[in-house]
Amino acid sequence: MDWQGVFASRMGRMKASEIRELLKLLDQPDVISFAGGIPDPGLFPTEAFREAFETIFAGSAAAALQYSVSEGYGPLRDWIAQDMARIGVPCTRDNILITSGSQQALDYLGKLLISPGDTALVGWPTYLGALGAFNAYEPRYDQLTPGGNRGAADFAAAARAAGGAVKFAYVSPDFANPTGETLSLREREGLLDLAEALDIPIIEDAAYLALRYRGEAIPPILNLDIARSGGIESARTLYCGTFSKTLSPGLRVGWVCGPKAVIARLVLMKQAADLHSATLNQMAIAEVAAAIYAPHTAMLRETYSARCAAMLSALKTHMPEGVRWSEPEGGMFVWLTLPKGLDAAVLLKRALETQRIAFVPGAAFYADGSGRDTLRLSFSCASPALIEDGMKRLGTVIREALVAA
The missing domain is CATH 3.90.1150.10 (Aspartate Aminotransferase, domain 1)
Known part of the structure; x- marks a missing residue:
């Protein structure tokens, strides 16, 4: 063969x-x-997970081992929605899709947004896993430098010359992988200005947001977007979160937060790809997050x-x-x-x-x-x-x- x-x-x-x-x-x-x-x-938090699994098997074993809804475990989505509100992002469980780590979220968003030859705006350098996720959908990359001098017309013209359109800007604004750098408030606002001028979404990879050691916290881009647009349903920012850097990478639990219209499309992808993330893992994360996060x-x-x-x-x-x-x-x-x-x-x-x-x-x-x-x-x-x-x-x-x- x-x-x-x-x-x-x-x-x-x-x-x-x-x-x-x-x-x-x-x-x-x-x-x-x-x-x-x-x-x-x-x-x-090994002991917390041991207790969580014991609690689940003592009272909800059948549900934990059964098929479940593609959107994700309801109590976990509720906890995430509450935590998103804490960082200035009012939303409900219907704005959240549970994924197998935020890596799967990046893959789904690449599939949702990129046609072959389209342009993705990314940092130089950027997260290697994002490039790996997007590469399968055959994009062209252009260099995104928040605070730089290039305008929307320049990006759009370069994308057209390559036979496609600019489809999104991808950033990890807090303590980015690989550079460790953080976008200032001015740079975040400037990125929103650029996205509005191009009429494209922003993919905000917030994997490290909970790990700030010094300095003042800066609002997430989705927070700033909602302040401009009036609510999450009008926002253009798609927020990718994960428990991999805080609770457990091995359980593979992440999420996407965004407008319901986008979540509904991502749910279709989830159904086609793996039906749903592991119910038992989601339930365990929900228990541990509620207890000790x-x-x-x-x-x-x-x-x-x-x-x-x-x-x-x-x-x-x-x-x-x-x-x-x-x-x-x-x-x-x-x-x-x-x-x-x-x-x-x-x-x-x-x-x-x-x-x-x-x-x-x-x-x-x-x-x-x-x-x-x-x-x-x-x-x-x-x-x-x-x-x-x-x-x-x-x-x-x-x-x-x-x-x-």
Whole structure:
């Protein structure tokens, strides 16, 4: 069988995730890994989930193990709606679809909005998983720089010249993966201005919103959008949330919040794809969120904040001249720009061979494969002492590479 001959053309756009491949290094005990943007498993609320599953099986086992509605478990959607109201987004359960992590939400939104040749506006760099989700629908990418000088007419003309239209802008406005950077209030308002001028939706990826360690909170884009439009049904922002960074990534529970007309279309996709997310998992998340979400996320912020501070301090101590890095106010990542002439992919090979440390080369996060002088570091799974050791090793590798260059 000539499988290559029968694969759809979209398969040419789909590539293995460099991050998923690097995660295999975590099985090597002598490697200090700053590669995976994953929560520390030692911080999972294991006991709370044990109690939740016991409660569910004691009283609602049949419902937990049965098929359910595609929109998602009602009490969980109610809890999310209440939490959305807390951040200035009044809505009801009918504005929410439960997905298998926010990654599935990105896939559904790509399927909903992109026709082959259409343009998606994304950051340079942007979240690798978003590129992976959108790639299957064969878009063209254009560089979105909030606060930049390009206007709507320029974006629209470039999209037409490529044979399509601008369909959406994708951003992670708080402590973005991979850069750790946060959009200012002015940049968020400017992005809304651009979206209104182009008459396109904004996909707001809020995966790290709960993990702010310092600085003043900035309203979500959907919050600002509702203030302009008068309500969620008139808004153009589609908010993607997840419990993966706060409660459990393994249970794969995320959500989309938006106008009912959009949710209804996404529900059809959910029905066609997997009928519904696992009912048992949704029920467990609902139990645990209702019981401990606020104190648990407070503990996460305290722990990760110390690790973030340790990494920034260690970088200042150990990096050679010419290395620059972001200083995030939350999230899990610090973004490094290397001195001119260094390639992070080459540096990774050297780092693994000589110092047994791992990170993610930055080119994976660029739609055009540029950014070879950048890399992403994650501090979420390392103690301050391990971070200090790892940054010392990384500084050694960079100095050696500079001498060799």
